[in-house]
């Protein structure tokens with residue numbers, strides 16, 4: 001067991017700021033400041049990896065690969081299960097760490113830790129159920145056997161908004177499949193990743209199977225890894241813009257890509273919806289992580305008959321939220337990740353207000369230390385305002401009025417994204433009909449939360465490629481091998 005696990009508080013940022021984790025070794029380094037967005041203060045510094053460090057990580061992942069893929073799936077399962085248990089035992093400290101470096105309110109951070117740990121439990125179970133096939137050819141000439149093999153070394157790149165869950169959603173299936181990995185977390189939130197690596201070590205993950213490196217300059221570092229023929233998988237979660245760049249880079253060595261990209265989720269409320277349920281769902285879909293979620297409701301389309309009551313109810317609930325540092329017990333809405341994020345939200349809201357929208361609560365950034373934007377509701381937003389097409393990634397709810405189902409579907413689909421969508425209606429047939437017409441990888445029907453490790457998570461259009469979680473998530477880290485067999 002690592003000394004630090006017992007000797008100092010696991011939630012202390014300094015404990016996890018010791019540098020890169022390569023081949024089971026912790027290396028010194030201090031190049032990247034990690035800032036607490038609630039205060040603007042520096043929490044700790046972590047190492048700034050260069051291309052050489054990345055290549056050492058690939059060497060380590062390669063050296064560990066043969067032995068790891070040869071382990072029984074039961075062994076891999078048990079390691080993941082222990083990792084799940086350790087995350088659960090350290091849940092409160094991990095939540096505190098997430099809240100410190102990301103700013104999210106503690107209840108959101110606790111929810112994330114639980115969600116994140118569940119990916120290890122789920123993939124501990126899935127590791128022992130890797131499917132194969134046996135088929136007859138139609139001609140009768142031979143038999144078809146299909147095996148699934150680990151794809152090889154996987155580079156995992158994660159965003160800052162779910163520092164624990166986006167990592168476990170990739171590490172879990174990769175390890176279950178028999179792959180070794182290099183995780184590159186976002187430089188805004190590296191401490192959680194390093195903390196989890198410590199727990200992985202404690203759970204018995206062999207040296208080199210999981211490597212973690214942080215860098216200020218991800219382009220060259222990631223490109224160098226993708227150019228190495230030993231790397232066969234890129235699993236990326238982040239913005240659509242960076243995803244496009246990485247797809248182009250991966251094309252050079254034809255690396256298999258899974259892409260979990262941006263979203264612009266429509267939230268449809270029909271006249272026949274249960275208003276209170278729709279408001280409850282709206283608050284979850286909008287305000288989980290203060291709106292910093294890829295599945296966050298980004299556009300509220302509300303039918304004319306229920307529109308005014310919905311706006312009034314949402315305004316009341318949003319205005320009542322307690323804003324403050326993520327780690328404060330009372331806080332319901334923490335800060336944004338950076339000042340730049342606040343500026344982007346401000347620009348989108350200002351543009352909407354100039355185009356005729358009205359803020360029924362909020363509507364301007366908050367002064368003082370920390371990166372705060374207040375919960376905001378906008379009504380009378382023009383359908384072609386900038387805010388309708390861009391990820392807000394903040395606590396702003398623009399509401400648009402519609403008359404007919406067809407109009408709602410047309411407006412909802414008017415985006416390059418297709419990750420999540422929400423529908424509130426008491427008429428399930430109508431909800432399913434509208435749901436079928438929506439271009440979206442995931443649909444919440446009378447539910448404001450859809451994330452579940454047992455379900456396939458992912459988007460259509462420019463929201464991504466592939467699915468994480470569910471029964472197919474493990475196959476993203478495997479290749480099918482077909483044996484033509486003459487029995």
Ligand code: NAD
Nearest residue numbers: 158159160185186218219222238239242260261262263294
């Ligand atoms: P981002 O695209 O800026 O960064 C994501 C990761 O990519 C970070 O680790 C970053 O360091 C790295 N990166 C940036 N430029 C790179 C480059 N040129 N080469 C290699 N790596 C590079 O995204 P973000 O701001 O950290 O996260 C927010 C975005 O993530 C939003 O668009 C959100 O919708 C999306 N997201 C999607 C999902 C999903 O499951 N679909 C989940 C969470 C977040």
